[in-house]
Amino acid sequence: PWYNAAAMVETSNIPASRVLVIGLDGATWAIAQPLMAAGRMPNLARLVAQGAAGSLASTVPPISAAAWVSFLTGQNPGRHGVYQFRKFDLCNYSGYRDEFATSNDYVGRSFLELAGQHGRTVGSVGIPMTYPPFPVNGFLVSGFPRPFGPTAQVYPPEMAARLGKWDAVQDSFNFSLSGAKTVETSDYWVRRYTEISIDALAEQDYDLFLVVWNSTDNIPHLFWKYTDPSFPAYDADGAQQFGDVINHQYEVADGEIGKLLAALPDPENTTVVVMSDHGMGPYPHLQVHLNAWLAEQGLLAVKAGSAGQPSIASRMVSKARKRLPAQWRHRLRDRLPAGMRADMHARHMNLDQIDWSRTEAYRFKIFPSVEGVVVNLRGRQTEGIIEPGADYDALCDRLVAALADLRDPDSGQPIVARASRRETLFEGPFLDDIPDILVELNPDYTGGSAVAGPLVTPVPLSDLSEYSASHHPDGLFVVRGAGVREGAWIDGAQIIDLPPTLMHLMGLPVASWMDGKVITSIFEPSALHEVTYADYELADVDRSTRLTGEEEDAIRAQLAGLGYLQE
Structure with missing residues (x-):
């Protein structure tokens, strides 16, 4: 077998259910609930009425x-x-390596593979971050981003x-497509993934089947400006054609949910889960310049003679970003050597204006x-000046306290929802890869790159017009099946809770090394069973495996098209 037979663990005595998971990438109750009330999402409404539902807290950051x-x-x-999507590198002042995260970084640790260790059959279609495809006890079709x-x-x-000819229709993550073509291809891939799923379910009764549609994420990123008259970059002319396109994507997804439910070989013994990885909302219209604030606090030094003003080269990069159409900008950048891309990024972020030898702390762009x-x-850094230990801890604590109280000088409203040291949010062997302080901003604010000047400035309308929606931390989930409470609203669930919950539903012991917990509040009291755990023996992950240059270029183009690589 493809897995380590020595890692087999006994199945628990919990009554087992087959499980169908439908992922709506980026879906939010803020859009779904009004559509359900209007009768435009009848299948999701039925699942909510017949099962347990709630908000689902994403990760920090809430990125796919x-x-x-x-x-x-x-x-x-x-x-x-x-x-x-790109790997962090705190030793580098630009913050990132020119290397993408892939399934190679976690393969061997997914609950899809654990289910296979028990002989459970698995079908997986389009889950993001599953490229390159990896072995499961069934089949797996890689999802976004993929070449x-x-x-x-x-x-x-x-x-x-x-599966036949695959990219007969260009992928909807292609930023160079027109608005109408983007909608058309997005619809195509939703239906294509459904067709693959229905064909697979007709051939075999899978114990665990998962499919993810991305349209509820990628369409809002690009089309929010047509749907919200209060948005600063609202496009009234475009709204005549695209004003209902986001709702349309939710309707399309709901129709596909209905098709999948009708195709289930064993519906009475199948628990249905609908979930999203994060929520979605309008792109923030104000930017807070943390490097400028750090300079005011005496923690960041600007190079002598620059007065914090961008260099000529930096201004040229900025002008090119604003004047070149997005597709041309991305195509040009993709053809540049990695070193030149890194230099452009540094200039765009104004990193060339910072005197690192006199800087104690600086802003790190995450999301x-x-x-x-x-x-x-x-x-750690080549020009680091803060001593590890007591000095480091004191500076981190000082920063957290000051950032938590940061307010907009114009409105007086709080800028920061939560400021945290990394160890209060995360634990594990990769803790040292993440920035020392995490600053979760309130919805009106995003990060800016200025190293001098006002703390808060408006986001340029050209930027808001290009990418008009961004992720919010709360996704959604619904569970319907035997023993699940009907019409219940569940609070406090997190995305890391779904794998242990799904394993429990399948009658399998939960991996003891999972951070998530079984969401026991979804069950009727009579259906509650003791959660069992097992120490699954897993092979070490070879994180040194890299994509080819061609693969990385293709993935870079997809990510840039949705605004994930704004350099």
Whole structure:
């Protein structure tokens, strides 16, 4: 077998259920509930009425890379090591390596593989972060981000021939498509994934089947500006054509849910789960410049003679970003050598203006809703000046306290929802990879790169027009099945809780190394069973395996198209 037979563990005595998981990437109750009330999502409404539902807390940051790997492993990012699509590098002042996180970083630790160790059959279609495809006791079709190509990226490889021509329609993550074409191709991939799933379910009664549709994530990123008249970059003309396109994607997804439910071979013995990895909302319209604030606090030094103003080269990069259409900008950047891309990123972030030899802490760009602050630590960065130990701890505590009280000088409203030292949010062997301080911003704010000047400035309308929605920390989940409470609303669930809950539903012992817990509040009292645990023996992950240059270029293009690589 593909797995280590010595790792087999006894199945628990919990009554087993088959499980169907439907992932709606980025879906939020804020959109789904009004549509359900209006009768536009009848299948989801029926599942909610017949089962237990609630909000699902995502990871920090609430980005698909970290969230989906946490969903697959039941672990916090400090334990599985995936925080972003690109890998962090705190030794480098730019903050990132030119290397992408992939399934190679966690393979052997997913609950899909654990279920296979018990002989349970698994089908998986389109889960993000599953490229390259890895062995399961069944089949796996890789999800976003993945390279384009004429054949599907699948396990087992011979299944690709059965799926036929793969990229006959260009992937909807292609930023160069027109608005109408983006919607068309997004619809195509939702229906394509459903077709693959229905065909597979017709051939075999899988114990665990999962499918994820990305349309509820990628369409809002690009089309929110057409749907919300209060949004600063609202496009009234475009709204005539695209004003209902986000609702349409939810409706399409609901229709596909209905098709999958009708295709279940054993519906009475199948627990149905609908979930999302995070929520979605309008892109923040204000940017807070933490480097400028750190300079005011005397913790960041600007190079002599620059007065904090961008260099000529930096201003040229900024002008190019604003004047070149997105597709041309991304194409140009993708053709540059890695070193030149890194230099452009540094200039865009104004890192070339910082005197590192006199800087104690600096801003680390993570995600629109989450900023990082990194201590310039002796022995870690090349020009680190803060001593490890007591000096480091004192500076971190000082920063957390000051950031938590940060307010907008114009409105007086709090800028920061929560400031935390990394060890209060994460634990595990990869803790040292993440910035020292995590700054979760309130919804109106995102990070800015200025090293001098006002603390808060408006986000340029050109930026808001390009990417008009961003992730929110709360996703959604629904569970319907035998023994599950009907019409119950569940509070406090996290995405890392789903793998142990799903294993428990399947009558399997939960991996003792998972951080998540079984969501026992979804069950009727009569259906509660003791949760059993097992120490699954897993092979070490070879994190040194890299994608080819061609694969990385293809993935970089997809991520840039959704605004994940705004350099």
